[in-house]
Each structure stands twice: as structure tokens, then as C-alpha cells.
């Protein structure tokens with residue numbers, strides 16, 4: 133590696149492990165990123181097409197010479213927009229398929245006692261059933277749950293009409309979507325349409341390709357992701373604030389360490405029940421361990437942290453390093469963001485990498501199918517595998533000391549509750565966003581920004597998230613966060629109550645009064661649907677559209693197709709969105725201008741690109757102040 137570890141990550145927990153990896157000749161994501169340089173210029177600009185077997189075709193942009201069209205005649209705009217649209221569709225499909233799995237689990241909870249799942253939040257179930265016109269009078273709770281699950285599943289492929297959750301958006305927003313013909317219809321249909329229209333010889337108009345892509349992205353945010361979040365809350369409970377520990381220091385030398393990594397709470401909730409099984413704990417003790425230590429990684433870690441206070445071990449770029457500690461007895465994974473490299477790393481230690489989903493098998497890993505039909509039983513088999521591996525630990529163990537404390541689990545319900553407690557509830561109907569609106573209107577809070585997304589070697593690990601969050605809270609901007617951004621923030625201490633010391637006066641006062649940290653953990657990346665709903669409620673309350681609110685989105689270290697889908701639905705929902713890494717579209721001037729400029733006039737939101745967190749903060753703050761001016765607040 134050509135530089136010290138400090139220029140690769142700003143998380144000190146990683147340095148000794150990076151050194152350990154180097155000494156033990158373990159290759160990590162940073163080594164592979166270095167070996168990949170220089171990265172392909174055609175790909176970087178979105179100008180390589182492999183959509184048919186006449187290709188690959190690539191457009192030469194950097195010089196006068198070389199082809200300017202693909203063999204079929206597709207130009208740079210067509211090729212770049214088709215590539216982007218397909219990525220958005222893939223991202224939307226990943227989130228939405230997650231939502232579908234939750235809906236299936238809810239159905240099993242209702243109809244199949246063998247599954248072991250139980251509906252936890254009856255209130256939210258009944259309220260959603262009523263919203264969807266499902267009969268709740270004198271109905272058995274299980275029948276209501278089954279009907280809600282079935283109705284949710286129908287959202288994926290219904291032949292007519294639009295998605296139900298669209299009704300939750302402000303009227304002006306719905307009008308824009310209708311006018312632009314992007315109102316999502318059925319989730320699968322909207323995703324399929326992107327694949328169809330980007331097939332060779334179909335849509336060649338970049339603006340129209342983006343229309344189709346935007347519809348598929350909205351199908352994610354206001355469809356698949358929202359179904360995932362709402363039904364997870366019904367099944368597993370609405371998140372509430374918990375104080376937890378985060379970073380690789382949560383691994384324990386004397387306990388069986390089971391890292392759960394991936395996305396879907398259907399698996400992690402079952403694993404959580406299994407690790408508390410007295411027989412398995414006894415078995416762990418027989419193996420010489422003090423107990424079983426369950427910790428989370430990536431979004432699935434967010435899910436069980438915010439519902440159960442389980443420690444968050446690390447984000448996307450720490451998955452290999454967790455194994456390099458030598459103390460992980462099993463890493464259990466389901467879907468998304470699981471590096472195939474893990475099986476190579478695991479081979480060098482005693483760690484068992486256990487895949488559980490038919491959608492994500494990895495050569496070299498052990499596959500133990502997780503069945504929702506008998507969730508708890510299959511989770512117990514997986515946990516047993518981890519427990520029995522404890523005795524195989526080798527001598528080369530190093531667990532870093534670094535861990536931070538912070539509060540996680542700020543669902544919209546939790547945020548509204550926290551605000552309700554301190555404001556005079558006779559002055560406003562309890563359970564509304566009025567206190568939040570008041571704080572924004574009065575200027576005590578200048579606005580709010582969601583910092584979300586992944587890690588990417590193109591940005592120093594965690595720095596994009598942490599520096600941006602610090603700049604914003606210093607300027608009285610409330611930060612909410614999800615995904616791997618949330619890990620970065622909690623590890624840096626920004627979710628502790630002490631972080632108030634880093635805030636401007638207004639935000640510090642609000643945090644003090646409401647007893648919240650200045651950076652609020654709102655969950656996993658499907659939970660960005662919570663943010664959409666909060667914005668929607670706020671806009672309706674203030675009698676404006678989402679685009680008028682002094683808010684912004686930021687994905688300083690994004691890398692996944694899911695992040696592209698998120699960014700697109702957030703922009704199409706009216707929110708200015710700052711990216712720390714440029715998307716692979718810059719080869720098309722028209723498409724780049726469309727995303728960073730033209731969409732503003734249509735949807736109100738638009739993309740901006742800035743990799744320096746301080747500069748990004750300046751731009752975001754000036755956008756927020758501009759909105760305030762227009763609102764005369």
C-alpha cells in the first residue's frame with residue numbers, strides 16, 4: 133500500500149487490523165482498489181455498452197478520433213442513460229425484493245405457527261389495514277395480518293392502478309408525478325419496464341429513459357422500501373431509542389462472536405431469538421465460552437440495533453477486518469453488500485462464513501438455507517454452527533479497543549414522541565410534527581439533512597460522512613442518518629448526547645430540551661422511506677410541497693445501485709441531493725446536465741457532486757438558506 137492507513141480510513145479501530153492483515157498477507161478492499169488503478173475511463177463515464185452481443189461498444193469522448201456511436205447507432209446519451217437506468221432498476225429491485233420477503237414473513241407469522249414469527253405491533257398493523265381499506269372490525273388479528281401481507285404482495289404485480297403508498301405524498305407532489313407520468317404503478321412492472329425499454333433497439337431518448345428509471349426508483353422509495361419498513365415495524369416492532377456500542381471493539385475474546393451481516397431483519401430477528409436459547413448458551417459454555425455475543429454489520433446491524441440494542445460492529449469497509457480479528461466464530465450473511473472476498477479472508481482464520489439465502493451463495497462459504505417457514509429452527513441450526521466453532525479459534529486474535537456509545541432507533545414515531553414530551557401538548561394535537569415545524573420556522577433549527585449510504589474507496593473511509601455531519605450540526609442543521617453512514621456517525625461519537633458540544637447554539641438547545649443527540653439514527657437504507665414520510669408530514673403540516681422544505685440529502689461515500697435508486701427517488705420527491713462520488717454518467721453532457729440541473733425545474737430536487745465534505749456542507753447550507761428565504765422564515 134502506498135500510504136499510511138490514516139489516508140485510507142479515519143476510523144482508528146481499523147489501523148491495527150489493516151496492519152495485521154498486511155502482516156498475515158490478507159488482501160483487503162483497499163489493496164484491491166489500489167491494484168485496480170487506473171480504473172476504466174469508459175466505464176467511469178458510463179460510455180461502455182454491453183447490452184447486446186454486437187458489442188461491447190464504447191464511445192470515445194476524450195479525443196476527436198474514435199467511435200462516437202455504438203454499432204447499433206446508440207450515442208453517448210443513450211448509452212449512459214441506459215446504463216444508469218439499469219443500475220437504478222437493480223437497486224430498486226434489491227430494496228423491493230427485501231420488502232417482498234418481509235411481506236412473506238408477515239404472512240407466515242399470521243398463517244404458519246411453525247415459522248416462529250409473531251406480529252409485534254398490533255396498533256401499526258390495524259392502522260395500515262385501515263389505510264388500505266382492509267376490514268378490521270371483529271376480525272382476528274392474524275387474519276388482518278394475512279390480509280395486509282397479501283395486499284402488500286399484490287403491490288408488486290397488480291395489473292391496474294398505482295401504488296397505495298403514493299397517497300401519503302403531498303398533493304402537489306402527486307400532481308408533478310402525474311404530469312411527468314412517473315407515478316409508480318406496480319413495483320415489478322416498473323422495474324421490468326426499465327429492463328425492457330433499455331434492451332437494444334428500444335428507447336433511445338435519454339430523457340424518456342430517465343422517466344422510466346425515475347418511476348422505478350419511486351416504486352422503491354414509495355413502494356418496496358416503504359413496504360419493507362412498515363411491515364418490519366408491524367412484525368418486529370417500531371424502533372425506539374436505545375443506547376448501544378459500536379465499532380469492532382464490541383467483539384469479545386471470551387464469548388462466541390456471531391456477526392450478522394446483510395440486510396433482512398427476517399433472518400437477524402430469528403438469529404437474535406436463537407442466540408438467547410438457553411440450550412445454545414449452555415452449549416457455548418460447554419465449549420469454553422462465556423456466552424454468545426451477537427453483533428451486527430451493515431444494514432441488518434442497523435435493524436437489530438434499533439429494535440433490540442444489539443451492538444453495531446462495523447460498516448461496509450470493515451467486513452473483512454472483522455474476520456481479521458481472528459475472533460469471529462461465524463459471519464452469517466443473507467443478501468446485499470456482502471463482499472465475495474469474505475470467503476478468502478475466512479479461509480485464513482477459523483471463521484465460518486455462512487450464507488443463508490438462495491439469492492446469495494458464495495464459493496467457499498458454507499450454505500445453510502434459512503427458511504422463513506421454520507425461521508427459529510433454521511436460525512438455531514445456524515447459531516449452533518457458530519457455537520461449535522469457538523473451540524477452533526487459532527492463536528492470532530486481536531480485537532481493537534475502539535468502541536463508541538450512542539443512541540439509535542429514531543423512528544418517526546420516536547422522534548415525534550420525543551418532541552411531544554417537551555412541548556406543551558395542549559398547544560397542539562399530540563403526535564404531530566408541529567414542534568419540528570416550529571423549530572424550523574423559528575430558525576432555531578436551520579433545516580435538516582439526511583446523510584446516508586455506503587463506503588467507497590474513492591473517499592477516505594467514514595470521513596465523508598463524519599466531516600459533513602460535523603459541519604452541518606455546527607451550523608444548526610439537524611442530521612438524520614441511515615445505513616453505513618449511520619455507523620460512521622455513531623463510531624465518531626456523533627450519536628452521543630455529548631455531541632451537543634459540537635453543535636451550533638440553536639441545535640444544541642433543541643437537543644438539550646428534547647434530550648436527543650444531534651445526529652439521529654433512523655435505521656437501515658430501506659428506512660429512508662421513514663425520511664420520505666417525515667418530510668411528507670412536515671410539508672403537509674406547513675402547507676407546502678417537499679421541494680419547499682429547508683432540507684437536503686447527502687450520500688458522501690455511496691457505491692451501490694441501491695444508493696442510485698435512493699438518490700433518484702429522493703430527487704424526484706423534491707430534495708436537493710449531494711453526492712460525494714460522481715455517478716458513471718459524465719460521458720454524456722446532456723444526461724449530466726439533466727441530473728444536476730434540468731430536473732430541478734421539473735421535480736424541485738436535483739443532484740450535486742462534491743467530494744470535499746466542507747465544500748459540500750457549504751453548498752447544502754446555502755441551499756437550505758435559499759429555501760428559507762423563499763418561505764420567508
Ligand code: XCC
Nearest residue numbers: 431469585586615616657
Ligand atoms: Fe450496503 Fe445497506 Fe450501502 Fe451500507 S449503506 S454499503 S448499500 S449496507 Ni445501505
Ligand code: SF4
Nearest residue numbers: 181184187189202204
Ligand atoms: Fe453496441 Fe448498441 Fe449493442 Fe450497446 S446495444 S452493445 S451500443 S450495438
